[in-house]
Amino acid sequence: MNILVTGGAGYIGTHTCVALLEAGYSVIVADNLSNSNIQALDKIKEIAQKELIFYQVDVTDEKSVDKIFTNHEIDGVIHFAGLKAVGESVEKPLAYYHNNIVSTMILVRACQNYKVKRFVFSSSATVYGDNNVPFKENMSLLPTTNPYGETKAMSERILTDTVKATPGFSVALLRYFNPVGAHESGLIGEAPNGIPNNLMPYVTQVAKGKLEKLKVFGNDYRTIDGTGVRDYIHVLDLAEGHVAALNNLIEGTHIYNLGTGRGTSVLELVKAFEEANGIEVPYEIVERRTGDIASCYADASKAKRELGWTAKRDIIAMCRDAWRFEKNYKEFVETV
Ligand code: NAD
Ligand code: UFG
Numbered sequence: 001m002n003i004l005v006t007g008g009a010g011y012i013g014t015h016t017c018v019a020l021l022e023a024g025y026s027v028i029v030a031d032n033l034s035n036s037n038i039q040a041l042d043k044i045k046e047i048a049q050k051e052l053i054f055y056q057v058d059v060t061d062e063k064s065v066d067k068i069f070t071n072h073e074i075d076g077v078i079h080f081a082g083l084k085a086v087g088e089s090v091e092k093p094l095a096y097y098h099n100n101i102v103s104t105m106i107l108v109r110a111c112q113n114y115k116v117k118r119f120v121f122s123s124s125a126t127v128y129g130d131n132n133v134p135f136k137e138n139m140s141l142l143p144t145t146n147p148y149g150e151t152k153a154m155s156e157r158i159l160t161d162t163v164k165a166t167p168g169f170s171v172a173l174l175r176y177f178n179p180v181g182a183h184e185s186g187l188i189g190e191a192p193n194g195i196p197n198n199l200m201p202y203v204t205q206v207a208k209g210k211l212e213k214l215k216v217f218g219n220d221y222r223t224i225d226g227t228g229v230r231d232y233i234h235v236l237d238l239a240e241g242h243v244a245a246l247n248n249l250i251e252g253t254h255i256y257n258l259g260t261g262r263g264t265s266v267l268e269l270v271k272a273f274e275e276a277n278g279i280e281v282p283y284e285i286v287e288r289r290t291g292d293i294a295s296c297y298a299d300a301s302k303a304k305r306e307l308g309w310t311a312k313r314d315i316i317a318m319c320r321d322a323w324r325f326e327k328n329y330k331e332f333v334e335t336v
């Protein structure tokens with residue numbers, strides 16, 4: 001089966017391409033490399049020991065997308081391509097609405113035109129807003145506090161409405177919790193540009209000495225130690241969740257939380273990182289970050305029940321693998 005993976009050169013996309021190739025799928029990547037590097041594609045091939053096809057295209061460009069569907073018999077689409085920086089989305093709302101919504105519409109239209117029946121979409125736990133934890137798929141969604149979150153909620157809506165009007169169309173809306181870690185090879189992982197917004201890449205850069213100390217955003221939340229609690233999920237587990245979703249896709253819209261079901265506080269993550277890697281991570285407590293919620297973790301039982309998928313890797317593995325990639329990545333950058 002030929003799977004079109006948009007955003008396949010990115011962080012979650014690369015790991016999913018490896019998982020798809022290992023599961024026997026053929027992979028066609030469409031990525032404009034706006035937040036990734038072409039070398040990531042060689043790393044995928046090196047890990048999986050298989051080939052893939054790459055198009056450097058913007059998936060908001062209908063003609064380019066159409067060409068891919070004309071050139072290949074596509075059996076399914078996994079749509080990762082998108083802009084994802086929450087803070088930037090507040091400053092550049094139009095760029096986010098355009099990129100994230102138009103891409104979804106163009107890809108769904110291509111699926112209709114070329115009779116492609118399977119579509120897997122990268123959504124986010126952010127659509128739950130400040131609901132009560134654990135988050136369940138059937139909860140009413142609460143407004144998110146930023147345009148990025150709105151693009152996810154809107155794309156979910158567009159896909160759900162299209163399914164109702166398209167007999168035979170199957171859509172999985174995968175709500176990711178907090179993906180961290182990297183492939184055990186250390187060849188692919190998360191390499192954000194500039195100062196990281198997210199906790200784990202910030203921690204690895206502090207460990208490396210690139211940043212002086214971690215700023216912990218608030219210790220007065222109603223959580224185990226006052227710091228924010230999140231459901232960190234190893235990116236390899238997340239990648240395997242996509243293969244499970246694709247394998248089990250049936251007609252209709254199906255929503256799945258991809259998380260571990262366990263919450264970890266910022267300070268617990270720092271401690272786990274220190275324990276896993278034997279490196280101290282200096283930190284200071286600072287003000288809360290605007291828009292953050294106290295706790296966010298999944299009820300992950302639906303994916304287990306319906307897809308037979310659960311996250312297997314623990315927080316120590318996430319910290320160890322994130323650090324291995326950070327070290328390797330440094331070497332890689334220095335040799336280029
Ligand atoms: P990423 O930035 O590493 O990967 C996204 C890829 O899409 C990049 O390679 C980028 O070059 C490409 N891209 C962006 N716009 C494009 C366009 N118009 N045409 C073609 N390619 C384009 O991000 P990621 O962390 O791998 O996230 C993948 C998806 O998962 C995104 O949709 C993101 O919103 C979603 N998501 C991520 C997280 C997270 O914490 N990483 C959490 C929830 C949801
Ligand atoms: N945090 C710090 N210091 C930092 C960075 C983060 O203390 O330098 C704290 C945050 O306050 C929060 C926790 O670490 O309590 C996790 O923060 P992240 O920025 O890593 O992740 P978020 O939960 O805020 O958001 C992430 C993605 C969103 C996605 C969401 C749910 O950035 O795109 O997970 O999947 F929507």
